[in-house]
Amino acid sequence: MAITATETDTPAARSFGPAAALSCRECGERYDLAPRFACEFCFGPLEVAYEFGEVTREAIQSGPNNIWRYAGLLPVPGNVADLPNMNPGLTPLVRADRLAAELGMRSLHVKDDSANPTHSFKDRVVAMAVEAARTFGFRTLSCSSTGNLAGAVGAASARAGFRSCVFIPAGLEEGKVVMAAVYGGRVVAIDGSYDDVNRFCSELIGDPAGEDWGFVNVNLRPYYAEGSKTLAYEIAEQLGWRLPEQIIVPIASGSQLTKIDKGFRELIRLGLVEDRPYKVFGAQASGCSPVARAYEEGHDVIQPVKPDTIAKSLAIGNPADGPYVLDVCRRTGGAVAHVDDAAVVDSISLLARTEGVFAETAGGVTTGVLRKLLDEGALDPRAETVVLNTGDGLKTLNAVQAGVTATIKPSLDAFKESGLL
Amino acid sequence: MAITATETDTPAARSFGPAAALSCRECGERYDLAPRFACEFCFGPLEVAYEFGEVTREAIQSGPNNIWRYAGLLPVPGNVADLPNMNPGLTPLVRADRLAAELGMRSLHVKDDSANPTHSFKDRVVAMAVEAARTFGFRTLSCSSTGNLAGAVGAASARAGFRSCVFIPAGLEEGKVVMAAVYGGRVVAIDGSYDDVNRFCSELIGDPAGEDWGFVNVNLRPYYAEGSKTLAYEIAEQLGWRLPEQIIVPIASGSQLTKIDKGFRELIRLGLVEDRPYKVFGAQASGCSPVARAYEEGHDVIQPVKPDTIAKSLAIGNPADGPYVLDVCRRTGGAVAHVDDAAVVDSISLLARTEGVFAETAGGVTTGVLRKLLDEGALDPRAETVVLNTGDGLKTLNAVQAGVTATIKPSLDAFKESGLL
Numbered sequence: 034m035a036i037t038a039t040e041t042d043t044p045a046a047r048s049f050g051p052a053a054a055l056s057c058r059e060c061g062e063r064y065d066l067a068p069r070f071a072c073e074f075c076f077g078p079l080e081v082a083y084e085f086g087e088v089t090r091e092a093i094q095s096g097p098n099n100i101w102r103y104a105g106l107l108p109v110p111g112n113v114a115d116l117p118n119m120n121p122g123l124t125p126l127v128r129a130d131r132l133a134a135e136l137g138m139r140s141l142h143v144k145d146d147s148a149n150p151t152h153s154f155k156d157r158v159v160a161m162a163v164e165a166a167r168t169f170g171f172r173t174l175s176c177s178s179t180g181n182l183a184g185a186v187g188a189a190s191a192r193a194g195f196r197s198c199v200f201i202p203a204g205l206e207e208g209k210v211v212m213a214a215v216y217g218g219r220v221v222a223i224d225g226s227y228d229d230v231n232r233f234c235s236e237l238i239g240d241p242a243g244e245d246w247g248f249v250n251v252n253l254r255p256y257y258a259e260g261s262k263t264l265a266y267e268i269a270e271q272l273g274w275r276l277p278e279q280i281i282v283p284i285a286s287g288s289q290l291t292k293i294d295k296g297f298r299e300l301i302r303l304g305l306v307e308d309r310p311y312k313v314f315g316a317q318a319s320g321c322s323p324v325a326r327a328y329e330e331g332h333d334v335i336q337p338v339k340p341d342t343i344a345k346s347l348a349i350g351n352p353a354d355g356p357y358v359l360d361v362c363r364r365t366g367g368a369v370a371h372v373d374d375a376a377v378v379d380s381i382s383l384l385a386r387t388e389g390v391f392a393e394t395a396g397g398v399t400t401g402v403l404r405k406l407l408d409e410g411a412l413d414p415r416a417e418t419v420v421l422n423t424g425d426g427l428k429t430l431n432a433v434q435a436g437v438t439a440t441i442k443p444s445l446d447a448f449k450e451s452g453l454l
Numbered sequence: 455m456a457i458t459a460t461e462t463d464t465p466a467a468r469s470f471g472p473a474a475a476l477s478c479r480e481c482g483e484r485y486d487l488a489p490r491f492a493c494e495f496c497f498g499p500l501e502v503a504y505e506f507g508e509v510t511r512e513a514i515q516s517g518p519n520n521i522w523r524y525a526g527l528l529p530v531p532g533n534v535a536d537l538p539n540m541n542p543g544l545t546p547l548v549r550a551d552r553l554a555a556e557l558g559m560r561s562l563h564v565k566d567d568s569a570n571p572t573h574s575f576k577d578r579v580v581a582m583a584v585e586a587a588r589t590f591g592f593r594t595l596s597c598s599s600t601g602n603l604a605g606a607v608g609a610a611s612a613r614a615g616f617r618s619c620v621f622i623p624a625g626l627e628e629g630k631v632v633m634a635a636v637y638g639g640r641v642v643a644i645d646g647s648y649d650d651v652n653r654f655c656s657e658l659i660g661d662p663a664g665e666d667w668g669f670v671n672v673n674l675r676p677y678y679a680e681g682s683k684t685l686a687y688e689i690a691e692q693l694g695w696r697l698p699e700q701i702i703v704p705i706a707s708g709s710q711l712t713k714i715d716k717g718f719r720e721l722i723r724l725g726l727v728e729d730r731p732y733k734v735f736g737a738q739a740s741g742c743s744p745v746a747r748a749y750e751e752g753h754d755v756i757q758p759v760k761p762d763t764i765a766k767s768l769a770i771g772n773p774a775d776g777p778y779v780l781d782v783c784r785r786t787g788g789a790v791a792h793v794d795d796a797a798v799v800d801s802i803s804l805l806a807r808t809e810g811v812f813a814e815t816a817g818g819v820t821t822g823v824l825r826k827l828l829d830e831g832a833l834d835p836r837a838e839t840v841v842l843n844t845g846d847g848l849k850t851l852n853a854v855q856a857g858v859t860a861t862i863k864p865s866l867d868a869f870k871e872s873g874l875l
Contacts, residue, residue: 188810214856217807222861386638388611435635440643
């Protein structure tokens with residue numbers, strides 16, 4: 034139900050810190066802070082709208098060494114750092130001088146989100162959903178997932194004392210399945226693609242069976258999605274309170290890319306960084322590149338595809354935020370591009386051997402797109418650039434060809450004869 | 455060659471920050487800061503001796519969000535934070551209220567070192583070895599490893615621009631092998647146990663073939679080992695500048711445990727924490743428990759064993775620092791204990807389902823020993839306790855039985871029929 038401004042001063046609203054309402058991205062209609070995700074009038078997606086208080090660099094810098102240093106910019110209660118949560122974030126921004134040299138770039142950083150508790154950026158968004166679920170009184174956390182999210186939900190549920198039941202497409206990588214299941218929650222594989230899993234979850238939400246469940250990326254999605262803003266905040270702070278000139282972000286649903294843009298704009302509006310242009314580039318795998326195709330063809334509408342790529346964490350054939358991604362990349366002067374699986378594998382190796390960062394396939398996609406757009410002249414090699422690695426190579430071991438160089442007897446002679454010296 | 459005090463003011467000495475000399479743990483003989491590891495007189499192990507300047511809590515807290523905030527307490531140059539390194543550390547100290555409740559404890563924290571760049575505590579020690587190798591002009595980094603160290607050396611070599619060649623026993627977990635190899639260095643499997651690999655490396659160091667190689671855990675060992683002190687510093691700082699009353703540390707070579715004790719004592723000596731008693735407990739897997747056996751039998755000498763346990767990262771049958779571990783645990787009023795592989799597996803699950811921490815087998819060993827010593831009354835359930843998780847469950851997937859709960863068709867009916875609601 035739509036609300037007036039005075040109704041936001043409720044206990045629930047105060048639990049969401051500076052968040053003032055939910056707001057429809059399409060028609061602007063405002064709603065109270067409830068577990069809802071679509072506009073009653075136009076069916077547009079809802080997102081969190083804020084009334085920020087004063088936020089200073091000093092206050093942020095004296096906060097905890099995790100995303101809660103930005104609590105004043107997020108839909109979470111003021112005491113969030115004291116509540117049981119996975120406390121992700123403040124992951125390394127790696128100065129990638131050796132990779133930059135190899136690519137002929139002046140300044141390149143890798144934002145390495147494999148350092149999060151379950152080793153993907155999903156810990157950021159789930160941390161938000163946990164706080165919303167606590168406020169709304171949900172007892173079970175759920176999600177549709179390509180793998181990383183299932184692990185993040187499993188771990189966060191264990192830490193915060195929720196039951197969990199996550200849904201994944203059958204046939205995911207072993208590391209992702211074990212990491213989803215080890216925390217003791219239910220892990221249900223669905224015979225079908227991620228998009229089938231997603232449709233199934235929407236059905237479950239409308240059914241009494243799913244009534245008191247918090248689906249982190251469905252009925253808690255407006256809160257959940259805000260977690261990606263913390264990537265923008267951290268990158269700016271770690272660059273010395275400066276926006277990068279170019280950033281390369283992977284696209285699955287597209288939500289992360291649009292929230293990074295939202296985060297940058299908030300920092301400008303609050304005077305925390307200088308207002309200077311930045312370009313946002315989106316990266317997809319060729320085997321699941323509906324947004325890149327729409328970008329290339331100049332369309333505003335995304336044509337869904339059936340994914341076929343090793344980059345399973347990006348294998349969403351019908352990305353909900355695709356049109357908004359196109360808006361952001363076009364508005365900022367960026368682009369959306371895709372690379373094939375061979376380039377993904379090769380780029381994982383490149384990143385590993387130059388910077389010691391072992392990325393999952395999504396990091397191979399962004400690094401691959403970085404190389405491709407440099408080659409094509411769409412990226413400026415002299416501009417300050419950040420490329421995202423959102424996951425961990427340990428979860429996609431099959432994607433890389435790496436093993437022992439040789440097996441030898443334990444003797445010096447055997448080693449010398451091996452030709453490895 | 456032994457030195458006099460005035461000879462320490464050399465460029466090399468200044469590159470090691472507050473480190474003043476190497477000192478023999480047995481006879482106290484002092485040496486200059488060179489790539490050496492054994493006393494010429496008594497063959498005792500050498501360790502770094504310091505002449506600390508003023509170190510304050512405030513200076514530490516305003517430092518980088520990694521181990522270099524403690525640069526003033528480590529054998530590294532003052533500008534270390536600007537040099538290419540993996541910058542590990544400041545990993546989460548997780549307040550484990552749900553695990554504490556399940557074990558009947560008042561205050562329990564898990565120090566979770568899986569958050570390090572290659573997801574084990576080894577990044578800490580390798581970061582030190584990299585700085586020493588840079589100062590000494592080595593071009594190749596090497597090590598003998600049970601797996602985690604190989605990954606840490608591979609990644610750090612890539613980041614800092616060293617060649618690498620690591621030696622592992624044949625038959626390690628896939629995740630550890632891939633993570634060692636993906637960074638592009640040589641990975642040599644040795645037909646034999648870790649102790650065979652270690653002997654092989656000692657032979658190689660004495661040979662011209664290994665002349666300009668920095669073996670992080672052999673000829674760079676005195677520098678390398680100091681990295682474990684950062685665990686002590688971080689735990690104390692994260693507790694609010696207070697030592698825990700009890701700490702449970704895994705034992706492989708035993709070096710980590712002795713250095714944590716060294717770190718605690720330094721903090722007391724420098725006035726950074728209150729001088730109060732703390733007890734150090736050592737944890738081994740029953741299948742490789744030479745230190746625990748010596749402790750139980752009241753011996754000072756360690757009887758080497760042939761390891762047979764799933765806790766491969768602790769499978770060192772002839773632990774170099776075993777006698778010093780006994781000293782520390784006896785002096786502080788702690789103990790050394792061991793648990794069998796079934797308890798390791800069960801403890802990994804316990805930690806995962808109560809705290810959302812997915813530990814490797816070594817974390818199962820420490821958590822298992824925590825439970826065992828509580829049951830036996832050797833640990834005080836009312837005392838402030840820290841248990842270490844030094845590695846990541848993703849690298850030892852075979853150790854856990856976790857998979858999908860069920861596979862279903864993408865329909866609500868199928869889900870309801872599954873009995874999972």
